[in-house]
Amino acid sequence: xxxxxxxxxxxxxxxxxxxxxxxxxxxxxxxxxxxxxxxxxxxxxxxxxxxxxxxxxxxxxxxxxxxxxxxxxxxxxxxxxxxxxxxxxxxxxxxxxxxxxxxxxxxxxxxxxxxxxxxxxxxxxxxxxxxxxxxxxxxxxxxxxxxxxxxxxxxxxxxxxxxxxxxxxxxxxxxxxxxxxxxxxxxxxxxxxxxxxxxxxxxxxxxxxxxxxxxxxxxxxxxxxxxxxxxxxxxxxxxxxxxxxxxxxxxxxxxxxxxxxxxxxxxxxxxxxxxxxxxxxxxxxxxxxxxxxxxxxxxxxxxxxxxxxxxxxxxxxxxxxxxxxxxxxxxxxxxxxxxxxxxxxxxxxxxxxxxxxxxxxxxxxxxxxxxxxxxxxxxxxxxxxxxxxxxxxxxxxxxxxxxxxxxxxxxxxxxxxxxxxxxxxxxxxxxxxxxxxxxxxxxxxxxxxxxxxxxxxxxxxxxxxxxxxxxxxxxxxxxxxxxxxxxxxxxxxxxxxxxxxxxxxxxxxxxxxxxxxxxxxxxxxxxxxxxxxxxxxxxxxxxxxxxxxxxxxxxxxxxxxxxxxxxxxxxxxxxxxxxxxxxxxxxxxxxxxxxxxxxxxxxxxxxxxxxxxxxxxxxxxxxxxxxxxxxxxxxxxxxxxxxxxx
Numbered sequence: 231x232x233x234x235x236x237x238x239x240x241x242x243x244x245x246x247x248x249x250x251x252x253x254x255x256x257x258x259x260x261x262x263x264x265x266x267x268x269x270x271x272x273x274x275x276x277x278x279x280x281x282x283x284x285x286x287x288x289x290x291x292x293x294x295x296x297x298x299x300x301x302x303x304x305x306x307x308x309x310x311x312x313x314x315x316x317x318x319x320x321x322x323x324x325x326x327x328x329x330x331x332x333x334x335x336x337x338x339x340x341x342x343x344x345x346x347x348x349x350x351x352x353x354x355x356x357x358x359x360x361x362x363x364x365x366x367x368x369x370x371x372x373x374x375x376x377x378x379x380x381x382x383x384x385x386x387x388x389x390x391x392x393x394x395x396x397x398x399x400x401x402x403x404x405x406x407x408x409x410x411x412x413x414x415x416x417x418x419x420x421x422x423x424x425x426x427x428x429x430x431x432x433x434x435x436x437x438x439x440x441x442x443x444x445x446x447x448x449x450x451x452x453x454x455x456x457x458x459x460x461x462x463x464x465x466x467x468x469x470x471x472x473x474x475x476x477x478x479x480x481x482x483x484x485x486x487x488x489x490x491x492x493x494x495x496x497x498x499x500x501x502x503x504x505x506x507x508x509x510x511x512x513x514x515x516x517x518x519x520x521x522x523x524x525x526x527x528x529x530x531x532x533x534x535x536x537x538x539x540x541x542x543x544x545x546x547x548x549x550x551x552x553x554x555x556x557x558x559x560x561x562x563x564x565x566x567x568x569x570x571x572x573x574x575x576x577x578x579x580x581x582x583x584x585x586x587x588x589x590x591x592x593x594x595x596x597x598x599x600x601x602x603x604x605x606x607x608x609x610x611x612x613x614x615x616x617x618x619x620x621x622x623x624x625x626x627x628x629x630x631x632x633x634x635x636x637x638x639x640x641x642x643x644x645x646x647x648x649x650x651x652x653x654x655x656x657x658x659x660x661x662x663x664x665x666x667x668x669x670x671x672x673x674x675x676x677x678x679x680x681x682x683x684x685x686x687x688x689x690x691x692x693x694x695x696x697x698x699x700x701x702x703x704x705x706x707x708x709x710x711x712x713x714x715x716x717x718x719x720x721x722x723x724x725x726x727x728x729x730x731x732x733x734x735x736x737x738x739x740x741x742x743x744x745x746x747x748x749x750x751x752x753x754x755x756x757x758x759x760x761x762x763x764x765x766x767x768x769x770x771x772x773x774x775x776x777x778x779x780x781x782x783x784x785x786x787x788x789x790x791x792x793x794x795x796x797x798x799x800x801x802x803x804x805x806x807x808x809x810x811x812x813x814x815x816x817x818x819x820x821x822x823x824x825x826x827x828x829x830x831x832x833x834x835x836x837x838x839x840x841x842x843x844x845x846x847x848x849x850x851x852x853x854x855x856x857x858x859x860x861x862x863x864x865x866x867x868x869x870x871x872x873x874x875x876x
Contacts, residue, residue: 265307314398397498399553404510404534406445407548407566412538413441414459415570415582422459430604430611433457433586446552446563453563453588458605461582462614465621468543468571468579472506475545475569476535478513485616486657487778487809488608490516490526490666507537512550517562518664519607520778520809521707521834522684523595526666527562527587527608541573562589569613581617583610597709597832600814606775607811615773623747643795645745651798652755652769652780654695659780659805662686662703663836671703674854682706683861687849690840694800697840700849701804704857705836708865711874714810714831718777720872721808722770724758730867732860733783737761743793752777757789765789767803780807809834833868837861 414421421438422431435455449455464471474480482489492515501509510532517527531547538544546568551560565586572580585605594602601607627649640648665673671686683706690696710717720726724739742765743757752772758781759765767789768781782803792798811832837860841853 265304310394310398314394396553400498400512400532400550401510403445403548403550403553404532404546407532407546408534408536408544410442410445410566411546411568411584412544412570414566414584414586415544417441431459433459445566446549449588450559450563452590452592454591454603455586455588456603456605456609457565457584457586458609458611459582459584460610460614461580462618463574463578464581464617465577465625466579466617467577468541468573471569471571471579471581471617472535472543472545476506476509476511476533484620485613486653487520487660488517488612488616490518490660490664492516495530501535505537506535506543509535513547516666517608518660518666519598519602519811520660520663521595521598521832522663522665522705523707524598524602524607524664525561525593526664527589528560529562529564530560531564533568542571544568544570561593562587581614583614585610585613595707597707597813601811601832604814606814612775615775619748619753619771619773622749623753626746626748640743640745640793641795644793647792647795647798648743648745648755648757648767649747651792651801651803652767654798655767655782655803655805656769656778656780658696658803658838659807659836662805662838663705663809663834682708683858685854685857695802696804697802699840700842700853701838702841702849702853702857703836703838704861705834706861706865707832707834709813709830710833710869710872711830712872713829714777714812717810717831717833717872718752718770718772718779721779721810721868722752724756726871727758729871730864733760733764733766735760735762735764739766747771757793776809776811778807778809780805782806804838804840806837809836833865835861835865835868837864 420434423434425432474484478492478494482492494511494513496512499508499510501507513533514530531549533547535545546566547564548566549564551563567585569581569583670688674685683704686703688701690698690701724741727739728734728736739758739760741756742759745755747753752770756768765784765786766781767784770779782805784803788801813830813832839857
């Protein structure tokens, strides 16, 4: 996560934008004056109506349709103005009178102009270059300057009525969602009940229905609800976390294994006075659990940010299904979800995360239904655990102290290059497991392949980070009657690698380089060497919600360049690896359905291999058989090594 200081170009752009907005305000006032004049002429006409045919007095029923239409339109515009002023007052924190606006041009220090850059004294407000986030001690907390948010581009035309109505509906929905999120974060029992079995908080839906009115309508037929709440301390302050959540690419970088794709599709409000307070934007995201058995959740939602007090912020998401209708029903609806962030004196922040969704359970494989319904798949525990792990990693990397286990041969620039390469490797692995619009994979349906194995293919031509040719990806998920920790320890141990990895050449591997990414030894990037001198780059990470182990063979000369701080962009690699999650305290019976008496792990195994390096190459049945056999043999070897063949 990185932040940049404001420069003169941004400040100049902001000042220019302020002038544009003030000019647009002048146009709006002129339009308001025009409506007022029309209103007066209509009023005069209605006092002494004249018949256009005979010149005598007219009765009320003879008023022209045009005048009646103008009356209706005037009333509608006045209601809309009152409604917008009410919403603006809620966002700005003080009331705005529609009467004062309609009486004439506002004074230079009016509340209307305060929203577009006036400082209340007839001049342009002075904005500090940065808003400091706390002590610059990376060993305690992540602190960096917050860039001033440039205002959105505005046109010189008045917003059409239907567009204005849509935006006001977005604002109303965002305010209702924020109110619900804060209450759900603050309330304890009986709204939230502690599960004695799993130690997690469970939503009491009867109490929820008594307190809240649905903000996005009733639950669709066939959908089930999933709700979770988690609280944790993060090595990040509120301003830094808010900025991360409000910028789509930074949000994806903070939660790389959870977000397949995200983008900001519209900015309704950038916030007040160059901060994120009051920022409202429309976003799209594809959320994932790393398994081919769990479809990606495709959601369009509003994200609204509000500062409730000094050092206390909240960011809420809510689906827009009730406002913007689509031709197809989404497989998931996001009810008010998000986080409340409170700064702590030591530079940390206390984060309370709420996840609340309704989704189509029928599209999820039986193996994963308990996990998803418990909130361990897409729920609050996973968001909090990932946030804590990522912040810990950033704090370690920014610290001047290097852990003693790290090899002295790696320079600081070499560490950054290796981590960047490992990040690209892990992102590529995740893209090869889940079917998302963010990647270029084509799913294959082949009769001779195992039905439990997902096989996808794509052509790699111009990407310097991949070998050219046809690439196959094969992924499958299985249940194993062993704990997630034991399974991770086995797969993470380089000395036991020969029991499942064909790249080990039948012997143990040696760790040549190690970069710690957290206090847990399982969070690291390693460079391994096999007995045949092959080098393998590996990244592993683990938290309470699951673990990941991703690896790829790499070219020896290329890795020497990377370890000396060189550019890792041109290092070609194809990743393979494992994703491990708890099974939700249930395992399958002989017919594949959950068994409450057995607990274990859900293991996803995925490989990407180059089947042909020729640009004109075509996929063959033999290539599919090869990758199908590879993944099946790997799963069998893991089962045999852990004595869980049955």
